[in-house]
Amino acid sequence: MTQTVPAPLPADFFPADCPVQSVPVLGSRKWAWRIVRCLEGGPRRFSELRVPLAGITAKVLAESLRSMEQDGAVVRTEYAENPPRVEYALTPLGRTLLGPMDAVCEWSRENLGSLLAARLEYERAER
Template sequence: MIDRPTPAPLPADLFDRPDCAGAAVPFRVGDKWTGVVLRCLEDGPRRFTELRVPLHWITPKVLTETLRAMERDGFLTRTAYDENPPRVEYELTGLGRSLLAPLDATCEWSRTHLHEVAVAREQYLAK
């Protein structure tokens, strides 16, 4: 077992920011939730229950499906430890980490253009 520092707990309000919330960002990587899972894993491996804290609005079933799809696509690894009770951790791969810079750029773009996107959505709904 590799001894590495434990990342700080994920705050429950990690995505309660209007400048880079999932609904505000008009870009997707993989599927609807991949970007927020990438963000949760950027500081190191996490257990499923740790991911559920800031991702409380995602059902466990959908989070499981997202994690499986990300593992399938090579964005993360799933490590099951032979312990009692069983412990599973998810960690970004190099490929997954390579998405963090584009995700940062997307968030910056969203902060700059969020108002314009909101106006466009309002105009679309007013049709």
């Protein structure tokens, strides 16, 4: 029985017009997708975001929001009130993430059982 050896992966495997590394809002921030989901219904204050994002520190939330703002996915609006009020909202670009997120969630619902079974089988084989 002969096996076909696949060709080595070239250094330019990822084409320049598909810059996987430069799409930080999709993966470089652990909390980004959860933040997007929290902002789906409209603008929220920082303290409102901390409630469903149990486990996130204020520092990490601030860094994540800043990064998402830099990427153009979130807009920060300051209101000249006393006390000052700041809200965060999805931009039109940020809203384009909702469709792909829905697709990933649907895939997860459909395949979670198989994924967990595969992990369990792998762990049993490793022992």
